[in-house]
Each structure stands twice: as C-alpha cells, then as structure tokens.
Amino acid sequence: MTxxxxxxxxxxxxxxxxxxxxxxxxxxxxxxxxxxxxxLTFDITDPGGEGAAHLLLRLRDSEPAAEVRLPLTPAADxxxxxxxxxxxxxxxxxxxAYAEVDGEEPRRLLxxxxxxxxxxxxxxxxxxxxxxxxxxxVTKQGNLxxxxxxxxxxxxxxxxxxxxxxxxxxxxxxGTALGAGARVEAVFRTxxxxxxxxxxxxxxxxxxxxxxxxxxxxxxxPWDLWLLPDGDEGPRVRLARLLDDVADKKPIFTYxxxxxxxxxxxxxxxPYYTADNDLSVMVRQASG
Numbered sequence: 279m280t281x282x283x284x285x286x287x288x289x290x291x292x293x294x295x296x297x298x299x300x301x302x303x304x305x306x307x308x309x310x311x312x313x314x315x316x317x318l319t320f321d322i323t324d325p326g327g328e329g330a331a332h333l334l335l336r337l338r339d340s341e342p343a344a345e346v347r348l349p350l351t352p353a354a355d356x357x358x359x360x361x362x363x364x365x366x367x368x369x370x371x372x373x374x375a376y377a378e379v380d381g382e383e384p385r386r387l388l389x390x391x392x393x394x395x396x397x398x399x400x401x402x403x404x405x406x407x408x409x410x411x412x413x414x415x416v417t418k419q420g421n422l423x424x425x426x427x428x429x430x431x432x433x434x435x436x437x438x439x440x441x442x443x444x445x446x447x448x449x450x451x452x453g454t455a456l457g458a459g460a461r462v463e464a465v466f467r468t469x470x471x472x473x474x475x476x477x478x479x480x481x482x483x484x485x486x487x488x489x490x491x492x493x494x495x496x497x498x499x500p501w502d503l504w505l506l507p508d509g510d511e512g513p514r515v516r517l518a519r520l521l522d523d524v525a526d527k528k529p530i531f532t533y534x535x536x537x538x539x540x541x542x543x544x545x546x547x548x549p550y551y552t553a554d555n556d557l558s559v560m561v562r563q564a565s566g
Contacts, residue, residue, distance in 0.1 A: 306377040308333075308422055309390035310414040312397050312523075316364035318412050318424065321357045322350060322377055322387065329380030333360035335373040335424060336384075344369060347378070364410050368426035375414075375422045387422040389414070394523035402521070404452030404483075407431060415525035425525040427555075429453075433505040433515040435557045438549055442536055444490040445549055445559065449517060451507055456480040459509025462487045462517070464494060464501040464559060472497055478505070491547040494561050495540030500552075501559045517557040527551035537564050 306325040312318055320333050330349070337344035346366065350358035362368075376384035392414050402409055408430035417423050431453030439446040447462075460480055466472035474494055476487045485505070494501050503517040524530055528551050535548035544564035552558055 305385055305388050307388040307390045308375065308377075309393070310422075311393045312395075312412070312414070313364075314396040314400055314402075316402070316410040316412060318362040318414065320348075320360045320362070320375070321353055321355070321390075322360070323357055325350075325358070325377035325379055325385060327379030327382050329382070331358055331380075332378045333362075334376040334378040334384050335362075335368070336376065337369060338372045338374055338423075340369075340371070346373070350377070362412065367410070367428065368412060368424070370426055370428050373424040373426060374417075375424060388420065389416045389422040397521070397523040400521045401450075402452060404432065407453040409434075409452050409520070411520045413523065413525040427518075427520050429515075429518070429520070431507070431513060431515055432520070433507075433517045434521050435517045435519045438533060440534055440536070440548070443492065443538075444488055444536075446486065446488045447503075447517075447549075447557070448484070448486050449505070451483050451485065451505065451515070454507050454512065454515075456483065456485055457508035457512065459506075459511065460485065461506050461509060462489070463504045463506060463514075464489060465504060466497045467500045467502055467558075469497070474501070489559065491536055491538055491559075491561075492540070494547060494559060495538060495545050496542060498542070498545065498561055498563060501561065502552075503557045503559065518555050519551060519557065520555055526553070527555045528553055535560075 307323050309321045325331055333348045335346040348360040350360050353359040375387040378384040409432040411427040413425045434450045436448040460478040462476045464474040476489045479486045505515045531551055533549050535546040537546050546564045547561045549559050
C-alpha cells in the first residue's frame with residue numbers, strides 16, 4: 279500500500295492549540311521523504327525566530343525523556359531541511375516532531391506530504407543483525423509523528439492464508455539464520471505457560487508454518503506468535519509486519535474469523551495485528 283498522504287485540515291480546537299487563531303503565525307509544516315535504507319528527510323517551512331534551528335524528535339511517554347536533535351539547514355527551495363539517517367538509532371515507539379529555534383519553545387510540526395513509496399516491498403539486508411523502521415504519520419490531533427521500530431533479529435510476516443481450520447503464514451527472517459530446529463510458538467498472552475508449537479518449513483531466510491485453530495480453541499483471548507529460528511538454541515523473535523508504509527496495521531489489515539466447536543462451546547478464531555504491528559491470533563466466544 280503506497281502512502282503519499284495529503285495535508286490534513288485541523289479542527290477548531292486543534293487549530294487554536296497549534297497557534298492558528300487570528301493574528302497568530304502559521305505553525306511550521308514538514309514534508310517527509312523515506313528512503314529504502316530506513317532514513318527520513320524532513321523539509322520544513324520557516325519555523326520563525328533568529329537563532330539556530332533544529333528538528334526535535336521526542337519519544338512519547340518516555341521516562342527519562344528521550345530526545346534527538348537534528349540541525350535544520352537551508353534547502354534549495356527556501357525551506358529548511360533535516361536528515362535522519364538510518365545510522366541514527368531511534369528507540370522503538372512513537373516520536374513527536376517539533377521545530378526548535380534557540381531561545382524559544384519547540385513548536386509542534388504539522389504534516390505536509392509523506393512520500394513513502396520507497397518503503398513498499400522493502401527488503402533490507404539484515405546483515406548488521408537488526409532492522410530499523412521509521413514511518414512518519416499523522417496523529418489523531420493532526421500533528422506529525424514518527425513510528426519507529428528496532429528489531430534484532432526480525433521476523434517479517436508476509437502473506438497470510440486463512441482456511442476454515444487454521445492459519446498458514448509466510449515470512450522472512452532478518453539478522454539470523456533458520457536452523458533445523460526452527461519452529462513457531464503461539465503463546466497465550468494471559469497465561470504464558472500455555473504454548474502451542476508449529477513446525478516451520480524453511481528455504482533460505484523464507485519460512486512457512488501452519489497453525490490449526492483447534493489447538494488454540496480452549497484459550498479465549500490473544501495468542502502471540504513467536505519464531506524460534508534455531509529452536510531452543512537461539513533467540514525468540516516476535517512475528518510482525520513492519521516493512522511497508524503503514525504505521526498502524528490494526529485498523530487497516532483485517533482478516534476473516536473462523537467459527538469452530540471447542541470444549542467450551544462455539545468459538546471464533548482469526549489473525550490480527552496488534553497496536554505494535556505484531557502478529558497474533560484472537561480466540562473468543564462466538565457471537566449469536
């Protein structure tokens with residue numbers, strides 16, 4: 279899914295909060311361009327002020343506060359530009375974006391155009407043992423933020439085949455190799471001692487597994503999916519879908535549920551992506 283998002287119009291309350299009332303200067307706005315290596319470029323309208331200007335990224339809900347400052351320098355079109363290369367690490371989470379001028383309070387950035395085409399079908403090498411993902415997006419309040427992930431190693435969920443009796447999933451691992459003992463584990467979130475194992479078929483870094491819903495049917499709630507690339511000898515890697523241009527998969531990628539009979543009666547089961555874009559399976563009592 280390619281995202282070149284248009285500029286959002288803020289509501290009255292948000293506009294006042296951003297300083298868009300009568301006789302107030304327009305808040306700065308940023309266009310973002312993503313590159314296939316995981317870097318971002320920000321082109322920002324004049325933030326005002328006479329001092330040196332920076333792009334400030336502030337990790338939301340972090341304690342102690344985590345911040346990254348990048349210098350803003352003149353660009354060819356008269357705007358100011360900041361580059362966030364893939365070599366600058368961002369902790370996993372949501373980073374609010376500001377324009378900061380020396381001696382003044384940071385001003386929240388409004389979104390411009392997000393050109394994320396290079397993120398579609400991105401296949402990083404994983405040679406450094408990790409995958410960095412940064413996706414700019416528009417918050418519910420109409421501001422600009424960046425969603426960041428750092429996974430080392432990473433198991434990217436691909437195509438999901440939904441059948442009446444279970445889920446077949448395809449994926450690719452980064453930053454490690456698949457061994458002879460590779461498997462997937464479904465772990466019951468509210469009772470992690472309950473684990474259902476599924477064999478993995480591997481071809482190079484690509485893998486496939488099948489998870490029968492009947493094996494999960496007696497545990498009502500979410501089952502989180504983990505890849506063990508080398509069985510008990512290596513890391514446990516959370517399955518997730520990160521390598522595209524969609525910052526929040528949960529409301530976008532929806533899948534059918536299957537009804538089946540378990541010891542507790544009729545249940546429904548189906549895959550979904552969590553708020554962190556991790557892959558899980560939800561089991562719940564069937565409606566009706």
